[in-house]
Amino acid sequence: MAPHSSAGRPSQLFKNLNSKIALIPMMLVALVVFLGGTVWTVVYSFTRSGLLPRLSFVGLDQYERLWAAPRWIISIQNLAIYGILSLIFSLVIGFVLAALMDQKIRFENTFRTIFLYPFALSFIVTGLVWQWILNPEFGVQSIVRSLGWSTFEFDPLYNSDIVIYGILIAGLWQGTGLVMCLMLAGLRGIDEDIWKASRVDGIPMWKTYVLIIIPMMRPVFITTLVLIASGIVKVYDLVVAQTSGGPGIASEVPAKYVYDYMFQAQNLGQGFAASTMMLVTVAIIIIPWAYLEFGGKKRG
Amino acid sequence: MNLRALKAILVAGVMLPAAQAAATDLEVTHWWTSGGEAAAVKELAKGFDATGNKWVDGAIAGSGGTARPIMISRITGGDPMGATQFNHGRQAQELVEAGLMRDLTAVAEKGKWKDIIKPASLLESCTINGKIYCAPVNIHSWQWLWLSNEAFKKAGVDVPKNWNEFVAAGPALQKAGIQPLALGGQPWQATGAFDTLIISLGGKDLYMKVFKDKDAKAAAGPEMAAIFKAANEARKLAKGTNVQDWNQATNMVVTGKAGGQIMGDWAQGEFQLAGKKAGTDYTCLPGLGLNQYLTAGGDAFYFPVLKDKAKSEAQDKLAETIVDPKVQVAFNLKKGSLPVRGDVDLSSANDCMKKGLEVLAKGNILSSTDQLLSPDTQKQKEDLFSQFFANESITPEAAQKRFADIIASAN
Numbered sequence: 001m002a003p004h005s006s007a008g009r010p011s012q013l014f015k016n017l018n019s020k021i022a023l024i025p026m027m028l029v030a031l032v033v034f035l036g037g038t039v040w041t042v043v044y045s046f047t048r049s050g051l052l053p054r055l056s057f058v059g060l061d062q063y064e065r066l067w068a069a070p071r072w073i074i075s076i077q078n079l080a081i082y083g084i085l086s087l088i089f090s091l092v093i094g095f096v097l098a099a100l101m102d103q104k105i106r107f108e109n110t111f112r113t114i115f116l117y118p119f120a121l122s123f124i125v126t127g128l129v130w131q132w133i134l135n136p137e138f139g140v141q142s143i144v145r146s147l148g149w150s151t152f153e154f155d156p157l158y159n160s161d162i163v164i165y166g167i168l169i170a171g172l173w174q175g176t177g178l179v180m181c182l183m184l185a186g187l188r189g190i191d192e193d194i195w196k197a198s199r200v201d202g203i204p205m206w207k208t209y210v211l212i213i214i215p216m217m218r219p220v221f222i223t224t225l226v227l228i229a230s231g232i233v234k235v236y237d238l239v240v241a242q243t244s245g246g247p248g249i250a251s252e253v254p255a256k257y258v259y260d261y262m263f264q265a266q267n268l269g270q271g272f273a274a275s276t277m278m279l280v281t282v283a284i285i286i287i288p289w290a291y292l293e294f295g296g297k298k299r300g
Numbered sequence: 301m302n303l304r305a306l307k308a309i310l311v312a313g314v315m316l317p318a319a320q321a322a323a324t325d326l327e328v329t330h331w332w333t334s335g336g337e338a339a340a341v342k343e344l345a346k347g348f349d350a351t352g353n354k355w356v357d358g359a360i361a362g363s364g365g366t367a368r369p370i371m372i373s374r375i376t377g378g379d380p381m382g383a384t385q386f387n388h389g390r391q392a393q394e395l396v397e398a399g400l401m402r403d404l405t406a407v408a409e410k411g412k413w414k415d416i417i418k419p420a421s422l423l424e425s426c427t428i429n430g431k432i433y434c435a436p437v438n439i440h441s442w443q444w445l446w447l448s449n450e451a452f453k454k455a456g457v458d459v460p461k462n463w464n465e466f467v468a469a470g471p472a473l474q475k476a477g478i479q480p481l482a483l484g485g486q487p488w489q490a491t492g493a494f495d496t497l498i499i500s501l502g503g504k505d506l507y508m509k510v511f512k513d514k515d516a517k518a519a520a521g522p523e524m525a526a527i528f529k530a531a532n533e534a535r536k537l538a539k540g541t542n543v544q545d546w547n548q549a550t551n552m553v554v555t556g557k558a559g560g561q562i563m564g565d566w567a568q569g570e571f572q573l574a575g576k577k578a579g580t581d582y583t584c585l586p587g588l589g590l591n592q593y594l595t596a597g598g599d600a601f602y603f604p605v606l607k608d609k610a611k612s613e614a615q616d617k618l619a620e621t622i623v624d625p626k627v628q629v630a631f632n633l634k635k636g637s638l639p640v641r642g643d644v645d646l647s648s649a650n651d652c653m654k655k656g657l658e659v660l661a662k663g664n665i666l667s668s669t670d671q672l673l674s675p676d677t678q679k680q681k682e683d684l685f686s687q688f689f690a691n692e693s694i695t696p697e698a699a700q701k702r703f704a705d706i707i708a709s710a711n
Contacts, residue, residue, distance in 0.1 A: 050676075051372065051394035065709075070702070071683045136542065158542055160691045244544065246485045248690025249683055263369030265679030266394065 038279065045272035053268055062273035072274065075252045078164045082253070083232040086171050090228055091221075093172065094179025099209060101180070102187045112184070116177040123174065127241025130170035131157065134242075157243055160250035167242055167251055174238075175231065179224055186220030187213070222293070233282055254278050324614040326382030328601075329358035329374075331367035332635075334547040336569020340635035344437075347627035353614045356382070363486060363545070375400055380604030382611060383618055388425040388434055388600035389671035395602070396433045402603040402612070407619045408432040417623070418642040419596050419665050426600060434600040435619040437628075438637035441594035441656065442564045442668070443496045445585040446571070450556035451478045462589030463500060463530075466560060470537045473559045482549040482558035483538035487686035489546055491678070493562040494531055494685050495669055499595070500588035502527050504666060507593075511672045516708035520700065528696035528703075534562075535689045553582070562588070568636025568652055578651035586655050594659050597668025598637065677710040 048058045066072050097115060101108055118126065133139040136155035144152040156166030190213055198208040214221075236255035239245060245252045254274060262271030326348070332341045338359070345355035358381055360367035368391065371384045375395060386392045395401055408414070408423075417423045417436060426434040445463065452459045452469065455476040460466040470480040483489055499507045502523055509518040518524065541558070543549050550570045552558035561567065568584070576582050586592055601622055603615040621627055628639040633648060638656050646657065659665075669678065684706065688699045 052376065052398055069680075069683070070687070160693075244485070245487075246544075246686065246690060248687035249487075250687075250691065259369075260679065261676075263372065264365050265676045266372075266391075266674070267676040267679075270676070 041272050042276050042279075045269060045276045047269050049268035049272070051266040051268070058269070062269045063277075066270065066273050066277065071249045071252055072254075072257055074249055075254045075257050078251060079232070079235070079253055081164050082168055082171070082235065083229075085168055086175070086232060087225075087228055089168075089172055090176050090179045091224065093176045094224070095183050097176065097180040098183035098187055101184055112181070115180050118174045119177045121174065123237040124241045126170050126174045127238045130166070130173070131242045134166050134169075158247055160247050163243060163247065163251040167239060170242060171235070171238055175228065179228065182220055182224050182227075183217070186217040190216060229285070233278065324353045324610045325356050326353060326611060326614045326618060327356040327358045328383045328618070329360060329367070329371050329381045330385035331360050331362070331364050332385070333359050333361045334570065335573045336634065336636060337566065339573065340569065340631050343630040343634055344622070344627060347621045347624060347630070348618050351617045351621060353617060363488070365486070365488060375604050380606060382606070382615060383601045383603050385599050386434070386602055387597055387668075387670045388422070388436060389597060389668065390674055391670065392434070392602050393428065396428050400604055401433045402605050402615060403431050403433060404435065404603065404616075404619055405432045407616050411620060411623060413623065416641045416643060418640070419660070421596060421665070421667055421671070422598065422600075422640055425671050434602045435622045436598060436600045436640045437622050438598050438632055438635060439596045439640060439660070440564050440566060440598040440637050441586070441596060442492050443499055443587045443594050444565055444567070445560055445562055445588045446550070446553050446567050447560040447583040447585070448553045448556045448558065449581055449583060451553075451559045454478065454556065455559070459583050460589070462585065464590075467533050467537070469559070478556075479540060479552060479558040480560070481534060481537035481541075482543075482552040482561040483541050483689065484546045484549040485541075485544045485686075485690070486546065487682035489549070489563070490685040490689040491682045492564065493534065493689075494527075496562050496588065497527050497530050497534065498524075499593050499666065500590045501530055503591050504593050507666060510707060511669055512667070514707055514710045516704050519707040520704035524703070525696070525700060528700045531688065532696045535692065538689065539692075565636050565638070565652070565656060569634060572634075572636060572650075584652040584655065586659055592659050593664045593666055594656065595668040596660070596665045597670045598640070674711050677706065680706045
């Protein structure tokens with residue numbers, strides 16, 4: 001605010017010089033590690049790199065092979081199913097839980113802790129726990145059978161057609177607690193008076209939520225959306241712990257394809273091509289959204 | 301007073317590791333973690349410790365598929381271990397070509413490895429550009445059918461003498477509530493079982509045509525179609541195994557919950573550990589009782605280039621120890637694999653190992669798929685066969701077409 005320079009008005013470049021200098025390391029990291037690493041990966045995805053990176057270009061061969069591989073197609077489908085459903089369900093369940101929690105219930109702290117607790121566990125632990133719960137010989141199926149329903153069948157992890165839903169259940173169990181907490185914080189941020197006003201007007205409660213409260217909670221929803229979406233794209237450890245991609249390749253996900261081909265198959269080129277495709281997918285979603293979100297504000 | 305005690309503890313904490321480092325420590329990474337395997341590793345460690353050095357065990361659980369990426373990233377990332385296991389063949393080829401592995405030619409010449417290591421193909425797999433880069437430790441063959449005598453007794457049928465009889469006995473086993481064929485969920489198991497079917501049902505020529513010459517026409521031909529039909533039968537018998545690890549599947553055979561398992565000779569260590577006797581409790585059929593050919597792949601130790609001179613010397617010592625006749629016998633008896641040299645006394649070997657030695661003596665040895673195919677091709681095969689064995693909606697014909705494509709682009 002009060003520049004003690006004697007050379008008159010500093011130019012725009014030297015304004016807040018200290019903070020700009022302090023930012024240099026961060027900018028270098030962003031440029032070299034994030035941008036540089038990304039560019040490097042994309043460049044090498046056009047090569048025939050094996051175990052070690054090597055600059056012998058093969059054009060689009062890696063991409064052609066990638067999109068011809070049944071495992072990659074299954075991985076993409078699984079990610080789409082897992083992504084869309086986990087987005088919808090964690091938002092809906094999270095919001096409903098938060099709305100219920102907001103009714104001035106007793107023992108709110110206890111419930112909040114219980115619902116948030118799974119989030120404290122890593123995906124690996126979550127995956128193992130649910131692997132046991134869903135195991136037909138020890139878990140839900142055997143319990144229900146021992147209660148008398150001897151033909152009851154529930155073994156999602158051993159059925160190729162529904163295995164991704166078994167993983168979805170575990171993912172939701174782990175993730176909805178956090179969504180609930182964010183939503184609850186958002187709900188608490190809504191002014192009491194709005195509720196009073198809508199009650200005076202005789203608007204039913206559900207309508208108040210849908211038409212007034214949720215639109216007001218837009219920033220919270222966006223934060224939550226970004227958190228959930230980034231979790232979806234990188235889902236890997238949950239699958240490894242629960243099914244290791246099985247039965248067969250029925251529960252494979254893109255991140256696992258990248259890892260397996262880079263390190264197990266010793267084919268870096270193929271792995272890079274797959275990770276580039278993941279980046280492109282994310283970019284297709286993020287760029288239009290960012291454009292709408294931030295581009296719109298400037299105009300307004 | 302308290303402070304002084306604390307100081308002493310802190311000093312001890314710093315000094316103790318330093319004191320241990322005096323006898324050269326060598327960290328050895330491997331993926332031998334099942335009961336029988338761990339017992340065998342102890343023999344190796346004992347042999348190495350006897351040379352005055354110290355074996356620091358770096359076991360990585362979760363089979364080679366999990367362990368190899370960790371090992372490779374440590375070597376390429378500049379944090380090499382003292383020695384590491386690989387299946388010899390092409391897994392470490394690029395690491396050697398990049399100059400990251402130690403040349404063992406001097407040790408090999410001193411120990412006359414060229415004369416003693418049998419079959420010669422083992423050492424050939426260690427040789428790149430005329431130099432030797434690994435020490436073979438054992439011979440492993442995939443082509444075994446392990447049968448539980450108890451399970452067949454319970455089902456009221458004779459113990460099969462070959463694969464065809466085994467398939468015929470399948471319904472009887474199912475009726476008795478026994479899982480006919482145990483097959484774990486890890487992808488390499490399905491692939492190995494399929495490769496075994498090629499040799500045992502299709503014969504040596506078919507195997508070599510497909511995997512050595514990479515003949516896509518043979519891979520799409522009628523002979524292979526018969527193998528895919530057999531694999532189709534196998535997957536029906538294997539349905540419902542519901543375990544992941546190979547030793548869990550082997551354990552089903554050990555305990556008589558399953559009739560049989562197609563698994564390499566390392567399964568034998570599990571039977572031994574459980575105190576079962578070959579012939580009376582369990583039966584082994586090399587080559588599935590049909591074509592008695594074994595693939596001689598196996599494990600070998602590779603030694604990354606290290607800067608520390610004392611450690612480099614210790615690496616040479618370990619290489620010598622690995623091929624030492626006494627260590628070879630002790631290790632392989634526990635592991636259930638065959639020794640890499642023909643001049644050792646194996647009178648204490650059990651029935652199954654003797655059967656294997658007989659096949660080796662006849663010279664019915666082929667190169668393993670690890671030696672013939674790149675890890676990349678192996679992985680594509682794994683994707684195909686793990687899917688094929690788990691999902692019955694994929695017809696044998698469709699799978700064969702994909703298999704032929706993989707072979708056509710194989711390297």
